[in-house]
Amino acid sequence: MSTPEMEEFRRIKRLPPYVFNIVNELKAAARARGEDIIDFGMGNPDQPTPQHIVDKLVEVAQRKDTHRYSMSRGIPRLRRAICNWYMHRFQVELDPESQAIVTIGSKEGLAHLALACMGPGDSVLVPNPAYPIHPYGFVISGADIRHVPLVPGVDFFEKLEETIVDSWPRPKMLVLNFPGNPTAQCVELDFFQKVVDMAREYNIWVVHDLAYADIVYDGYEAPSILQIEGADDVAVEFFSLSKSYSMPGWRVGFMCGNKTQIPEQYRHMGSLEFSKKLLKDAKVAVSPGIGFGEHGDDHVRFGLIENEHRTRQAIRGIREMLRRDEKAVA
Secondary structure, three states: OOOOOOOOOHHHHOOOOOOHHHHHHHHHHHHHOOOOOEEOOOOOOOOOOOHHHHHHHHHHHOOOOOOOOOOOOOOHHHHHHHHHHHHHHHOOOOOOOOOOEEEOHHHHHHHHHHHHHOOOOOEEEEEEOOOOHHHHHHHHOOOEEEEEEOOOOOOHHHHHHHHHHHOOOOOOEEEEEOOOOOOOOOOOHHHHHHHHHHHHHHOOEEEEEOOOOOOOOOOOOOOOHHHOOOHHHOEEEEEEHHHHOOOHHHOOEEEOOOOOOOOHHHHHHHHHHHHHHHHHHHOEEOEEHHHHOHHHOOOEEOOOOOOHHHHHHHHHHHHHHHHHHHHHHO
């Protein structure tokens, strides 16, 4: 007879601690005490969903045929719109019947892809630091994670090739995310050309998360990996309506074929303890970098989701904290 100890939830037990919950609980407790906490933690858009989108939802929700099971790939009209978006945005031609699928947001879509394609004994290459779902989705599938440092001063492609060659069996997939979360790193098309070339050489699938395509500045335009000739032979790309269209709670996505360090004087604390200190002393909530991987532990992530007034208030709070600490040391 089996016992509860024998029937462990093995997939869940493989997940590392979700450190963001620690900061979230401290933030909730502080707000419950009446403290005004400025939240740069979760990347939640600060603007409402555009009114014309909400109006269309209300209109369609009144139709009797709306509340039925849908096609698993997404309704044809939506898939055609997705492919039209790729053509208009990137001049990439896709077949709505075979190269586009609607997902429950890019996060769930990526996790479902991992479950469908990977299992125990398989391995996936994931940059470090990385958005948690990128490795976690594959951990849940039972696959092993091969971390590749994506940090200043390190040749990413050199480390990537080393990891591929030194792994046996060879990794099946490489997960990428540009513009990057949490680092905001951006790349140009030549980066994706190298990725596609390497994927062909080592017979690896590439999964690119383009969720932040529109969160860019200074005239930069984020490229799609599918702009590379032949990329659809080795790559798929996810996009989410959450960020670009302020629709995080709608859970709609699809899949198609400041540089500053935690300040030096606080570096010894690590990102989690420094995040706790910011929350306590500056009334500012951020995401600890350790939650994105070991190479993120000397940073914290500011999700720029508050308005300008609140952002300036946060800067003042952090500045006052730094001044107090400097005086205390002196």
